[in-house]
Amino acid sequence: MFDIVADIKKDFIVNLLRSKKRVDNRAFDEYRPIVVEPGVSEKAEGSSLVKIGNTQVMVGVKLAIGEPFSDMPDLGVMMTNAELNPLASPRFEKGPPDEDTIELSRVVDRVIRESKCIELEKLCITEGEEVWIVFIDAHILDYDGNLFDATALGAISALRNTRFPKVEDGRIIYSEKTDKKLPVVDRPVETTFAKIGKDIVLDPVLDEELVLDARITIGTNEKGDICAMQKGGDGTFTQEEIIDLVNKSREKSEELRKLV
Amino acid sequence: MFDIVADIKKDFIVNLLRSKKRVDNRAFDEYRPIVVEPGVSEKAEGSSLVKIGNTQVMVGVKLAIGEPFSDMPDLGVMMTNAELNPLASPRFEKGPPDEDTIELSRVVDRVIRESKCIELEKLCITEGEEVWIVFIDAHILDYDGNLFDATALGAISALRNTRFPKVEDGRIIYSEKTDKKLPVVDRPVETTFAKIGKDIVLDPVLDEELVLDARITIGTNEKGDICAMQKGGDGTFTQEEIIDLVNKSREKSEELRKLV
Amino acid sequence: MFDIVADIKKDFIVNLLRSKKRVDNRAFDEYRPIVVEPGVSEKAEGSSLVKIGNTQVMVGVKLAIGEPFSDMPDLGVMMTNAELNPLASPRFEKGPPDEDTIELSRVVDRVIRESKCIELEKLCITEGEEVWIVFIDAHILDYDGNLFDATALGAISALRNTRFPKVEDGRIIYSEKTDKKLPVVDRPVETTFAKIGKDIVLDPVLDEELVLDARITIGTNEKGDICAMQKGGDGTFTQEEIIDLVNKSREKSEELRKLV
């Protein structure tokens, strides 16, 4: 996803895959161990720490009151932002968000938004004037591949964990959370596959990401509908591969959804 | 205007001029063929595509409703912006506007503003609160010299072509244009001359711009009044040359004005 | 503070200090000659030009009307900004403020703010809606060391010199100043010491700043209370040194305070 490693490394991984093995001995369609810890922050209205193998992502949700978009005057607003913190990898650099950071933010935003898991119409305070704004901020803490799935999982976990703060005279009292939960009615998740040579594996680890030819991320909701999709990488998929992976995604999504 | 070419090229052009010839065989005071196509965009409230020789500039006018400046509470607002798109020339680079881009924007803005061709007092909706804002955006598409004249021409052509969109309950319905035209009461234009060695030519082509010593742009209104002027280049003009060029500008402006 | 000079230069200065001498023959606890010229600008509501030796700083105060912070609805707002203008030194570069510029702004802001010398509660116009905003802008004109003390001195001098402009129908008439002074009730100042080798000197000149090991700036109010403190440099102080310098600062501050 971010750099070139020697052709030798690529050959090694491709040959390994040809003999049906992965660098970390997983099956081709197996996730690394996943841990989801919701509620890790007291300052955020919602939060979650997700680990997929050595990859760690923390997601925080902040609520604020602001203006709606003028063409959707009765809907709340949601914004998703990810940061590829240089703390998480020697490959990440300080500075304004690059195309990889922006793609991650937008692909995670897409599955949350398009699944309509947040009932935005319930976030309207005064039509056309005041609505709740939901800020979803993802911080990558340790980067060992597959940020899409980890971040999307962290986002939905944090959202489900979000409670409204107290409001007094139109002013938010952040220090006092109420029991009222953010209206979240679905559990969308994303699953990512990498194509390396002719083989396709689920949940690529960093070493696999660095040599992949093509990548595809598929987002689904609880019903198994497809809500978001993003192909990456400089290579290609066949049509059959894509249709196949869409079906596989539905399956694997269920594993993820159990965790939130 | 933007780079150094070999002294050889300069010598060649200077010698050519000394023998009364230009690189493209034009007379010293002759424009390249000019084409003005107003109304090239449906999304913009006004638009125009201008070609001067191989130079192509597209200008779009967007209208919006906003606040007036506090010291001119009953006047509409106009803003001019030009982009030297890297698509238009290997000499243009991505990134924030450089001094050439800003100069172009400001010199074109000057002639439009100072000629008072837009009746800004008619763009007031509620004094001190709401006025029409006129955004003039110029996009350079192909750069073969003399952006000042092409952009100014495109701006006035687009402005004359601008119609108000429908307004309903204070909301603009951009998809429905009305028959009401933007109140434009003059046709200011700019003419640019380049001094190369001892010779002065109208409408410099890129090859001439690259070797010019000094440049002058003169803006006039329909009455022949001078409204804007800008000298450029690291060389100088004599006083007589300037007075002469001001008179020549009045003449050549009439040719341009016929096109809008 | 900003660069490395040859070890030779450092050795020279250290040895000089070891024999109780400074590069400009001052005593270790002696300021260079200080000149404070208040009221140097007619456009600013308050202003002052401060010279400490060859270091020159101009501070201007502008007043505006704006919104208070939401958690301090009945208090005026103050902002301090310093610019290390490339005009003042070959060591300063164009561009966004670097860490040295920001530190200077914030350390000067600190002593003004924490001394509560401006009665911000008197700057409230309409609670929660309109308050006076006090912009303190420092421009470094000639940089020969010790910007902290010079800038802080310029700031308090300019503030004490600030008069309100006329206000008519909620609009500021900047061209007419009233007799009403900004309510400034204290004269906080800052004193800066540099530790070079084992010696500590007051008011380091540029050559001393370039070789210093550690730096400390201490801000006090008229009563002699400590209001602000900032250690700098890659070296350290002993606890005793710090306690000592705090006391010395109280003393030397009186000299500065007499000048404003």
Place this chain on the structure above:
Amino acid sequence: MKIGEPEKFIIDGKRLDGRKPGELRKVKIEVGVLKKADGSAYVEWGGNKVLAACYGPREVHPKHLARADRAILRCTYSMAPFSVTDRKRPGPDRRSIEISKVTRQALEPVVFTNLFPRTAIDVFIEILQAQAGTRCTGIVAASMALADAGIPMRNLVPACAAGKVGGEIVLDLSDVEDNFGEADLPVAIVPQKDEVTLIQMDGNFEKGEFEKAFKLAVEGCMKIYEIQKEALKKRYGGA
């Protein structure tokens, strides 16, 4: 219901602009429209008006981006301020940056970058008028500009979206279908090779719908491919 949302999208088998579900909007492609660029193309597709220019292979700035074994391909998608309903502020926004990235990855598989080590091939896509489907229009234009610049490629890259409106799968969404429809699925392919170089999607496809839409999008790509080849023939003559 959002402001401006139509009640129905398909009436008597026809869409609001009169098209059948599987029908493309009108497409016009012209090649070699700019003088200064090494290659260029202008595409009108429905209400979209898009210009693309290609420069290169040329020197890389900054130099550390150069690759010893191949050319780097760079794509910049940008929208003119007047190309959209509400004036867009000049400069790249997050959406443009994402589209620039997927555009590059849509084109990369066909370009023989290994022929030009240590150089850059730059493609600039300028949206002059936007009316749903600008990323596909941009990829089509970019692919033509590369060809016009004489950059060796395995093939052209056509692109086309399918989508879902009012519960039906349709080809090539219009503005109103894009704004109020249920799903959008842009696809780019290498024709004759069964290679998908771009696929993105947002909205909602139930089981079965995705496959139907995907196949329709690929069919759309093949129609676009014919128009692309026609435009090249018109410009350069053809066998």
Place this chain on the structure above:
Amino acid sequence: MKIGEPEKFIIDGKRLDGRKPGELRKVKIEVGVLKKADGSAYVEWGGNKVLAACYGPREVHPKHLARADRAILRCTYSMAPFSVTDRKRPGPDRRSIEISKVTRQALEPVVFTNLFPRTAIDVFIEILQAQAGTRCTGIVAASMALADAGIPMRNLVPACAAGKVGGEIVLDLSDVEDNFGEADLPVAIVPQKDEVTLIQMDGNFEKGEFEKAFKLAVEGCMKIYEIQKEALKKRYGGA
């Protein structure tokens, strides 16, 4: 009185959170918590949650920053948007830039930078949850991350603040004490060496108060130092 200001800060010798004036909040330090960093540490201190990572010694980019005679130490203090009450916009603000600078200068005196000429040692401090005292927490975490990365140092650098609330000198301000108290004095030291590497202060200390607070802060540093050593022992064993 500002909104939310308590009437009293100390009641019957106890602070609002039950602590005695000279008592620290609870501190928990864990070392080696990240896989990709060369060294890392996680510190919980009162309500603060802070992660630090160290990379290096490594190549310097951009190259002109490299020094022929030593490594450059670079520190970046940054706050997660969700770490504070009102969401913080991503990217460095002026406060973060100042804290990054004083943090670097607090650590520089103990690092043997001369052992690694022409390289960079980068320390990243990420505030995941902020509750007064983040700069001290950050320095403590950074110092542990450096140690975990095996960077040779003269000693660890503990940091701790003292302050004044309701007229009394207290150790390690809580959130409410920081917001409404009268003075804050963060200090960092090299233990056993009588070296102060960081001191900053804002508020108001009358004569005598400063000295008292300063000594209390240094004592606080020594308590933190013990916890730092404990954490290293726990990770690496120890004599």
Place this chain on the structure above:
Amino acid sequence: MKIGEPEKFIIDGKRLDGRKPGELRKVKIEVGVLKKADGSAYVEWGGNKVLAACYGPREVHPKHLARADRAILRCTYSMAPFSVTDRKRPGPDRRSIEISKVTRQALEPVVFTNLFPRTAIDVFIEILQAQAGTRCTGIVAASMALADAGIPMRNLVPACAAGKVGGEIVLDLSDVEDNFGEADLPVAIVPQKDEVTLIQMDGNFEKGEFEKAFKLAVEGCMKIYEIQKEALKKRYGGA
């Protein structure tokens, strides 16, 4: 009528500030006012207070800007936040960038840049107080700072504006004349050589008016030139 606009600009042949139409405001020039700059000048002109500093010839950063056959001249015009009625945000705005460019081009014709290949000559102009005519004041100050730095030049560059107010052509507009007048024409020249190095104009000149204003501006430049020479003599003595 804009807020603050006077009814008449000229009453009984006198302007609002008492000057005759062809009269300059008071000008005071001082050279060598800064210690760290290689050359410097301070100019008060009417209510304008402007400082200029020159550094160079010196090394060029970034290096790729250097020219093998000459020095590059760089000019930066900047306004202090407190120099104008409404506080100006720090940092360059579009107007400053344009003025920096035309200032450089006004000075370039007199500087022997070919004597110092591969170097930079940097001129910084700081507007401390602005009251109409800052660009001319800046050019005058810059030209003196260059001379003070010992940069070889063919001549000094004086600058002065003429304009139109209340229908009359006048020299050297005041603040109120600039804000509400009908035209402004700043000019810079190389004295004795009939060379115009800067001319800009905005407003409205009818036929004939331009020529009159232009000549008046050139005369103004010559008056300024005398004051410039005087200031140099005062500083360096003179024959």
